[in-house]
Amino acid sequence: MTYATESGYSQALLARFAAPHHAGRLSGTGARQARAGSRAAGVEVEWSLQQAEGRITAARFLAFGPPAVIAACDWQAEQLAGADVQALRERWALAAAEALQIPAEALGALLVAEDALSAVYPKFGDESQTGQDYEH
């Protein structure tokens, strides 16, 4: 993909864009999904996750959007492996941008991915057994 590097994107971003290992949708009784954005707006992201005893056991995403969104979601899915469910409420776009050297003009689209992920959290309800109240 040497020609793709002339796009200005980092190798790390290009690699995740070309082959996102965490793309997909989880199914089964424990899976929870949420999405944000719209195709009309140019970015739409869906997350599906599973948890056990308050820890994320699997995270997958589907994304319609620019390369930075696809790559950032793949990166974040990796960070979520084994993380506390509370992590779903945290902002992570800037960390992804730093890790993948995402240009500033692409950050706005990542907010949609953040919103979609945080929208999964309330769907776990009391399952997370963290004793914490959750926000809708």
Add this chain to the structure above:
Amino acid sequence: MSVVPPVYLDYAATTPVDPAVAAAMAECLTREGNFANPASSHAPGRRARAAVEAAREALAGLLNCRAEELVFTSGATEADNLAILGAARSPQAPGRHIITSRTEHKAVIDPCRALERDGFEVTWLVPGADGRINPEQVRDALRDDTALVSLMQVNNELGVINDVAAIGALLAEHPALLHVDAAQSVGKIPLNLARLPADLLSLSAHKFYGPKGIGALFVRNRHRARLAPQMLGGGHERGLRSGTLATHQIVGLGRAAELANRLLPEEGPRITALREQLRSGIGDLGELNGDPEARVPGILNLSFPGVEGESLLLALADLAISSGAACTSASRQPSYVLRALGRDDVLAGSSLRFSLGRFSTPDEVEFAVARVRTEVARLRALAPPAA
């Protein structure tokens, strides 16, 4: 398969200089070559002048017009500006109304906008869903004070052909001049100015395997006095375009015109076949933009629903193609041509223009088909299904 990425499929943007053209140009550069100023009266200057006039004759042969009706410019953009501003600002203009379309090249739109700011009235025609301007639209917009009608013969994004002959026929009894931007038609489809009723016609060499930086404006003899020159300083080109003539570039344009004239009968059908190979390979994945039949051989513009445009373009980085969006420093602007056809911003952004040319091969088209099918399927599978 002898394909080396990136595969060039952007001939509508520019073409590589034909080796025969490059060789002819190289003979006009160094001390041993034909480097003199064509305006000089000494022997080297006259030799350069002869080369310039031979090139003018060659271009006239391609267009079937008189050589004296051709004014060399730096390209189609300058030719468009000379035609539009020159005709509008001429003391002989019959009025201050101009007719053009929303899907013209910026080299036509921007001068027309400048005239609007100067108090001219401009009627901006909107093409039909097929991307073409209907001659009846021009007839309905004509007024007594219309000074100029400026329309492209071939749309650069869609490849569709406007019926400029019919439009010209409408103007037969009207004093308005007809300017045709032929940047995408010269050398691609037969053009006969002995029959086509255009008063002014713009072209650019780099669209038909000539060098960048040189073009021409055809000015029908009887209307020459109705054009106010825009470049002053020496009176070159019989007063219409001052500036030292670039012998090497003009010679290149002339050689490219000769080649186009000779190769067009064979090249047109061959490139059409390549385009159809591409269309049959990927047409089911997207929506064709523009009339399927009234189009030049080499251009195919498709919108791919369900695929985000920037991702599609990056995924196809091993193809040199144009997208339905222009990138600025901070955002992508959807194509105004596709927006004029009714495509929304997302679909316009998910559009790709493929343009084939003289050096395109079936293997390259096969490679492009495989890549497009793979990446469109991958990106569609990556997207959330409809809610």
